[in-house]
Amino acid sequence: xxxxxxxxxxxxxxxxxxxxxxxxxxxxxxxxxxxxxxxxxxxxxxxxxxxxxxxxxxxxxxxxxxxxxxxxxxxxxxxxxxxxxxxxxxxxxxxxxxxxxxxxxxxxxxxxxxxxxxxxxxxxxxxxxxxxxxxxxxxxxxxxxxxxxxxxxxxxxxxxxxxxxxxxxxxxxxxxxxxxxxxxxxxxxxxxxxxxxxxxxxxxxxxxxxxxxxxxxxxxxxxxxxxxxxxxxxxxxxxxxxxxxxxxxxxxxxxxxxxxxxxxxxxxxxxxxxxxxxxxxxxxxxxxxxxxxxxxxxxxxxxxxxxxxxxxxxxxxxxxxxxxxxxxxxxxxxxxxxxxxxxxxxxxxxx
Numbered sequence: 001x002x003x004x005x006x007x008x009x010x011x012x013x014x015x016x017x018x019x020x021x022x023x024x025x026x027x028x029x030x031x032x033x034x035x036x037x038x039x040x041x042x043x044x045x046x047x048x049x050x051x052x053x054x055x056x057x058x059x060x061x062x063x064x065x066x067x068x069x070x071x072x073x074x075x076x077x078x079x080x081x082x083x084x085x086x087x088x089x090x091x092x093x094x095x096x097x098x099x100x101x102x103x104x105x106x107x108x109x110x111x112x113x114x115x116x117x118x119x120x121x122x123x124x125x126x127x128x129x130x131x132x133x134x135x136x137x138x139x140x141x142x143x144x145x146x147x148x149x150x151x152x153x154x155x156x157x158x159x160x161x162x163x164x165x166x167x168x169x170x171x172x173x174x175x176x177x178x179x180x181x182x183x184x185x186x187x188x189x190x191x192x193x194x195x196x197x198x199x200x201x202x203x204x205x206x207x208x209x210x211x212x213x214x215x216x217x218x219x220x221x222x223x224x225x226x227x228x229x230x231x232x233x234x235x236x237x238x239x240x241x242x243x244x245x246x247x248x249x250x251x252x253x254x255x256x257x258x259x260x261x262x263x264x265x266x267x268x269x270x271x272x273x274x275x276x277x278x279x280x281x282x283x284x285x286x287x288x289x290x291x292x293x294x295x296x297x298x299x300x301x302x303x304x305x306x307x308x309x310x311x312x313x314x315x316x317x318x319x320x321x322x323x324x325x326x327x328x329x330x331x332x333x334x335x336x337x338x339x340x341x342x343x344x345x346x347x348x349x350x351x
Contacts, residue, residue: 019317021296021333022217034256072245074211074224082113084236096145101322106147121324128155149181154331183211184294189268200229
């Protein structure tokens with residue numbers, strides 16, 4: 001079973017790929033132009049400190065660039081984070097907690113760095129919404145790191161502001177680094193309300209993870225970043241991994257993406273309508289579709305549905321390999337309207 005979406009390289013026939021969740025509007029034209037204009041820089045090594053890119057990110061969120069670190073996609077940073085915590089904290093406890101279902105790289109990175117990993121598994125009976133039990137586990141446990149995503153992936157559950165604030169304060173009290181993965185938050189239309197970036201300014205143990213991959217459909221460029229109020233922690237992160245994690249075209253594309261003023265508004269207006277339409281369509285076919293918040297819809301259906309759709313030229317994400325889930329759970333990314341309609345037609349034929 002594939003560990004991630006987007007694995008189209010071993011599929012012989014042409015497919016419409018719903019297994020990844022990228023902005024349906026594609027790469028902004030300004031980003032494409034910036035990459036083309038950067039061609040003459042390819043003969044030079046990239047800036048190992050990503051000074052211009054970090055400055056652009058810092059300006060976007062009203063922080064200093066010393067609180068920003070960049071990586072070769074968010075996954076690169078996820079693998080560097082546990083090592084940075086070990087360097088920062090010599091009295092390491094070596095324990096971490098993950099809120100599941102979750103991106104598999106959290107656990108893989110922690111295990112590779114030698115951590116004991118505990119799992120707090122959310123259940124369908126609670127619609128996969130985190131409750132007080134998760135916060136109690138942090139209070140009673142002795143953790144160096146806690147990984148959560150807002151919205152969650154693959155379910156799409158959002159942590160509301162009051163719960164988020166409690167979680168941040170508890171981790172700060174317990175001196176456990178809280179990593180909030182916000183890689184999909186910009187595509188919910190609720191970024192201003194629910195992002196924890198502002199809280200990083202006066203917290204030592206809070207870190208927010210972001211990516212250009214989903215928001216600007218830049219998966220092939222590999223560009224992610226994090227923001228933390230703990231400058232020493234950021235320095236440790238930048239000192240881990242290879243010395244040139246960001247290529248020249250990726251840096252040029254990232255800086256250009258941050259200048260796109262109307263792009264996100266247009267994407268979110270489209271997604272607000274299309275995700276409701278897709279959920280309604282899935283429900284009308286007798287599938288259990290959960291309330292979507294970003295650019296993907298999570299649902300439960302017949303076993304073997306992925307294979308049947310693949311025969312028809314459509315690839316979806318089988319979520320049966322996520323901890324806490326089982327065969328029959330699926331995620332579909334929201335694409336352009338005509339693709340979404342074709343998927344619903346084929347699903348109707350199969351079901």
